Amino acid sequence: MKKWMLYVGLGLFLAIPVYFWLPAFLATDSPTDYPCVIGRLLALAGFILILFQVLLSSRLKWLERNLGLDKMLATHKTAGIFGFGFMLAHPVLHFSSDLLSLGTVILKWPMIFGLVTILIVIVTVGSALLYGRLHLKYGMWKQLHWVNFIILPIIFVHSLLLGTEMASQPALVSFWYFLGALYLVLVAFILWDRIQVRRHPLQVTDVVQETRDTWSVHFKGQKPDHKPGQFMMLSMLRDGHMVEPHPFTISSSPTSDDLSVSVKAIGDFTSTIKDTNPADQVYIGAPYGTFSFLNYDAPNLVFIAGGIGITPFMSMLRYMRDRMLERNVLLIWGNKTEQDIAFKDELEKMAAARPSLRVVHVLSNQPDWPGEKGYVDLELLRKYLDGFENPQFFVCGPPVMMTKVIRALRQAGVPKMRIHYERFALR
Numbered sequence: 329m330k331k332w333m334l335y336v337g338l339g340l341f342l343a344i345p346v347y348f349w350l351p352a353f354l355a356t357d358s359p360t361d362y363p364c365v366i367g368r369l370l371a372l373a374g375f376i377l378i379l380f381q382v383l384l385s386s387r388l389k390w391l392e393r394n395l396g397l398d399k400m401l402a403t404h405k406t407a408g409i410f411g412f413g414f415m416l417a418h419p420v421l422h423f424s425s426d427l428l429s430l431g432t433v434i435l436k437w438p439m440i441f442g443l444v445t446i447l448i449v450i451v452t453v454g455s456a457l458l459y460g461r462l463h464l465k466y467g468m469w470k471q472l473h474w475v476n477f478i479i480l481p482i483i484f485v486h487s488l489l490l491g492t493e494m495a496s497q498p499a500l501v502s503f504w505y506f507l508g509a510l511y512l513v514l515v516a517f518i519l520w521d522r523i524q525v526r527r528h529p530l531q532v533t534d535v536v537q538e539t540r541d542t543w544s545v546h547f548k549g550q551k552p553d554h555k556p557g558q559f560m561m562l563s564m565l566r567d568g569h570m571v572e573p574h575p576f577t578i579s580s581s582p583t584s585d586d587l588s589v590s591v592k593a594i595g596d597f598t599s600t601i602k603d604t605n606p607a608d609q610v611y612i613g614a615p616y617g618t619f620s621f622l623n624y625d626a627p628n629l630v631f632i633a634g635g636i637g638i639t640p641f642m643s644m645l646r647y648m649r650d651r652m653l654e655r656n657v658l659l660i661w662g663n664k665t666e667q668d669i670a671f672k673d674e675l676e677k678m679a680a681a682r683p684s685l686r687v688v689h690v691l692s693n694q695p696d697w698p699g700e701k702g703y704v705d706l707e708l709l710r711k712y713l714d715g716f717e718n719p720q721f722f723v724c725g726p727p728v729m730m731t732k733v734i735r736a737l738r739q740a741g742v743p744k745m746r747i748h749y750e751r752f753a754l755r
């Protein structure tokens with residue numbers, strides 16, 4: 329599915345409640361009723377946006393194939409901000425009308441559903457928005473986020489019991505039941521998808537230290553059919569219990585029998601990756617992502633990596649080597665020191681065997697490095713891009729580096745549609 333189709337679909341779904349709501353809006357003659365009537369539209373639209381959010385977080389393969397999971401989750405976040413914002417505005421506007429017209433607020437018992445929703449929204453959306461400031465652990469945030477799944481059923485009941493438009497328009501009620509059924513199908517799919525993952529465990533075959541803080545873990549078992557550059561959700565069994573899934577790019581090539589990820593130790597889980605034992609069992613959900621040169625028909629490619637952001641490029645370069653694909657590739661890779669460069673020998677061999685591959689190492693923390701020093705910036709890009717005609721750019725690395733590189737590329741006049749990037753964050 330293409331992005332525009334998704335938005336057209338959302339627009340159509342949103343147009344349906346507007347159609348049912350419009351007559352009531354046009355018939356409103358008292359100014360004090362307007363807040364309530366507008367609040368009712370926001371509640372209807374909020375319901376649909378939250379359903380859309382569930383769809384975007386469902387990891388449906390046919391959706392993900394073109395959009396990419398990271399972009400789907402970014403849209404999920406935006407839809408959530410609007411959806412939950414509308415939900416919160418609904419009671420405020422409703423009670424404002426009561427106060428303006430009657431001087432008091434009328435409470436009915438089914439409003440309890442609305443109140444429960446608001447409390448849940450404050451906790452779950454608040455924790456999502458303030459994730460960084462609250463220094464929440466990802467696992468804790470994720471568990472809080474799961475609570476969102478009970479919101480839609482609650483507001484479904486609330487709207488059927490109290491909704492003014494529902495009371496007078498049976499066709500809207502039927503549409504609402506359809507949306508409710510869609511929600512149940514999505515939840516069933518999400519559960520089925522998680523169960524499927526557990527049906528085919530893989531086994532760790534080897535754990536190889538690449539640098540002081542990066543390890544490659546190799547697996548055997550049913551290999552996913554993936555493109556070079558895509559990622560997987562990896563769950564490991566530790567002390568008999570399953571660790572929550574973490575996303576890692578598949579650093580091996582689809583052409584090889586090997587399946588591997590290369591992991592930099594940066595936090596709670598990744599710091600334990602070195603303790604993985606051969607024969608340990610893992611579960612994977614794959615493939616995800618659209619970050620692959622195979623999605624673009626271009627002879628010239630520029631790969632810009634920062635630190636562990638090299639993993640999708642390793643997969644792509646290994647694929648090109650194995651398939652003997654002739655593409656002009658410039659790989660610019662930023663690291664702190666020479667010691668941090670993983671796969672150095674392998675890259676050197678690849679470059680020696682293929683004159684169409686050029687590797688430029690840029691080190692930020694090694695004054696005696698004979699090559700490029702500092703960071704990947706506009707000046708450096710201009711120096712190496714000379715002669716490269718209309719390349720497709722692929723950028724992957726730490727957030728700050730990505731922002732700077734993408735800005736520099738834009739300053740150099742590269743159109744947005746030729747810049748592709750993978751954020752190593754799904755939030």
Ligand SMILES: Cc1cc2nc3c(=O)[nH]c(=O)nc-3n(C[C@H](O)[C@H](O)[C@H](O)COP(=O)(O)OP(=O)(O)OC[C@H]3O[C@@H](n4cnc5c(N)ncnc54)[C@H](O)[C@@H]3O)c2cc1C
Nearest residue numbers: 466573574575576577591592595596597598639752753754
């Ligand atoms: C598409 C993608 C591909 C990636 N590929 C690689 C790779 O090839 N090699 C590599 O070393 N790293 C990769 N990462 C990053 C890797 O997923 C995180 O470093 C890892 O999940 C951090 O977990 P932690 O418990 O060690 O760190 P923590 O300190 O607990 O978390 C650090 C940050 O990592 C993210 N994170 C933590 N747990 C999860 C989780 N279960 N699911 C999603 N995000 C989480 C959160 O943003 C969190 O703020 C990739 C990330 C994404 C999104």
